[in-house]
Amino acid sequence: MKTVHIAKTAGFCMGVALALKKLDQAIASKKDGQTIVTQGPIIHNPQILKYYREKGVFECRSLDEPGPQTIVVIRAHGIPLDVQQTIEKTGATLMDATCPKVKKAQTLIEKHAKEGRHLLLFGEKDHPEVKGLVSYAREGFTVFENMEELETILPTLAQPCFLVAQTTQDRAEFQAVKTRLLEALGELPVMDTICTATKQRQEEAIALAKEVDYLVVVGGKNSGNTRRLAQVASATGTPCCHVECKEELPLDDLIDCTTIGLTAGASTPEDVINEVYLHLRELDGPSLPDIPPLGIMNPSWKVPSADQCMKWWDTYAMIENIRLHSLAVTHVALSITRMALAHSPQVFAFDPTRSVEAAALLHDLAKAYCIYYGGNHAQVGASWVMALTGNPAIAQAVLHHISWPGKVDVKRHFLPLVVAYSDKRVRHDTIVSLDDRLEDLIHRYGETSARRTKIRTIFQQVTTIEHQLEQLTGVSLHAYSFDSRRLVS
Numbered sequence: 179m180k181t182v183h184i185a186k187t188a189g190f191c192m193g194v195a196l197a198l199k200k201l202d203q204a205i206a207s208k209k210d211g212q213t214i215v216t217q218g219p220i221i222h223n224p225q226i227l228k229y230y231r232e233k234g235v236f237e238c239r240s241l242d243e244p245g246p247q248t249i250v251v252i253r254a255h256g257i258p259l260d261v262q263q264t265i266e267k268t269g270a271t272l273m274d275a276t277c278p279k280v281k282k283a284q285t286l287i288e289k290h291a292k293e294g295r296h297l298l299l300f301g302e303k304d305h306p307e308v309k310g311l312v313s314y315a316r317e318g319f320t321v322f323e324n325m326e327e328l329e330t331i332l333p334t335l336a337q338p339c340f341l342v343a344q345t346t347q348d349r350a351e352f353q354a355v356k357t358r359l360l361e362a363l364g365e366l367p368v369m370d371t372i373c374t375a376t377k378q379r380q381e382e383a384i385a386l387a388k389e390v391d392y393l394v395v396v397g398g399k400n401s402g403n404t405r406r407l408a409q410v411a412s413a414t415g416t417p418c419c420h421v422e423c424k425e426e427l428p429l430d431d432l433i434d435c436t437t438i439g440l441t442a443g444a445s446t447p448e449d450v451i452n453e454v455y456l457h458l459r460e461l462d463g464p465s466l467p468d469i470p471p472l473g474i475m476n477p478s479w480k481v482p483s484a485d486q487c488m489k490w491w492d493t494y495a496m497i498e499n500i501r502l503h504s505l506a507v508t509h510v511a512l513s514i515t516r517m518a519l520a521h522s523p524q525v526f527a528f529d530p531t532r533s534v535e536a537a538a539l540l541h542d543l544a545k546a547y548c549i550y551y552g553g554n555h556a557q558v559g560a561s562w563v564m565a566l567t568g569n570p571a572i573a574q575a576v577l578h579h580i581s582w583p584g585k586v587d588v589k590r591h592f593l594p595l596v597v598a599y600s601d602k603r604v605r606h607d608t609i610v611s612l613d614d615r616l617e618d619l620i621h622r623y624g625e626t627s628a629r630r631t632k633i634r635t636i637f638q639q640v641t642t643i644e645h646q647l648e649q650l651t652g653v654s655l656h657a658y659s660f661d662s663r664r665l666v667s
């Protein structure tokens with residue numbers, strides 16, 4: 179299987195998240211008869227724009243369009259000052275979703291321009307953020323995109339000037355620009371307006387590109403920060419592509435790569451990143467060697483009793499809430515096993531009930547230890563269980579109870595998959611739906627985009643397990659309450 183490393187910084191930055199939140203608030207507070215338009219695309223991402231079009235939010239086509247019944251949301255990149263003033267005169271309600279960092283750049287430009295200085299702006303002439311920024315430079319401005327262009331304009335410059343960068347510019351290039359201008363003009367106020375989010379993404383993309391065979395950058399083709407991520411990563415010499423969706427992946431180039439890096443621009447939604455991630459992981463999925471079906475199919479392996487398992491809880495100092503959680507998981511796993519045995523007896527060569535019970539009771543055996551001393555509780559627990567029971571099937575179920583590393587086939591791998599599924603139906607000691615448990619894990623462990631993606635990936639797999647278990651049991655597990663929301667021990 180390919181190893182895919184996702185950059186921690188992949189996905190929405192603060193400015194984009196804030197802009198979408200404001201747009202969502204506008205939609206939620208909209209009164210009958212009001213319409214919502216955005217001044218320019220709210221962010222540079224085609225999937226997000228499609229999503230909002232489906233909610234009835236369109237881009238403002240002309241400045242004659244807004245009226246008193248219109249809510250105009252200003253895009254994250256900001257808009258030119260004169261456009262804003264024209265909209266204000268229409269009587270429309272203005273909702274400013276300009277990113278605070280762009281806003282800061284606008285304010286700094288306005289302040290220095292008022293002092294009579296000429297703006298030198300290092301940025302892309304056609305970018306909407308740049309068009310907005312220069313509108314605050316009353317004393318005139320010059321925009322240049324690279325060092326070559328700077329050299330051509332240098333002879334025409336007259337002091338006093340000041341230097342600003344578009345928020346998404348490369349910091350190293352800006353430093354070179356600054357050095358050259360100071361050399362040519364002497365004193366020059368320089369505004370540090372490059373966004374840290376951009377810098378962090380670029381640094382991580384470079385570091386990731388150096389570690390992998392290929393780097394995939396996901397995001398809108400018209401997103402400046404995504405394009406530049408691809409540029410800085412390509413400059414490392416690692417092959418790199420910039421795609422908007424999984425369908426654009428260059429499969430011929432990727433198929434021979436073992437390690438792939440994945441990063442995304444600041445305007446790329448998590449769903450799109452997840453889709454690309456899953457697609458990359460599955461590129462060579464069908465040719466993977468299957469995992470040995472340790473399952474529960476070897477009757478010569480000894481299975482410990484429930485009493486014995488609980489004695490090991492004492493030996494390994496399992497804390498109270500983990501015991502309660504394990505009992506609830508065991509209740510769910512045994513309920514499913516009984517239903518599966520009743521509905522599809524032909525699938526089982528041996529009764530799996532006792533193995534399921536032992537694996538479920540022991541699945542978090544090392545959790546308390548790893549909370550205190552570190553380590554992966556599934557791996558540590560599996561090694562303990564192997565040493566204690568000598569039963570590789572139960573150890574395998576403990577090892578893979580967080581996620582299953584191969585193709586989901588509940589008939590072939592019933593024991594580990596029923597334990598992995600049951601674990602996702604229990605929040606603390608309460609039986610919940612998969613959706614509730616996903617929300618719970620995102621809330622508790624999803625502090626970074628990469629972790630949220632990982633959790634969602636696990637839940638996509640658990641949903642597949644659920645569908646297959648439903649066929650095996652003949653029961654709609656999605657809505658099944660397992661008799662009681664609370665534990666039945």
Ligand code: SF4
Binds near residue numbers: 254278444
């Ligand atoms: S990249 Fe930075 S400046 Fe641009 S929207 Fe995001 S937070 Fe704001």
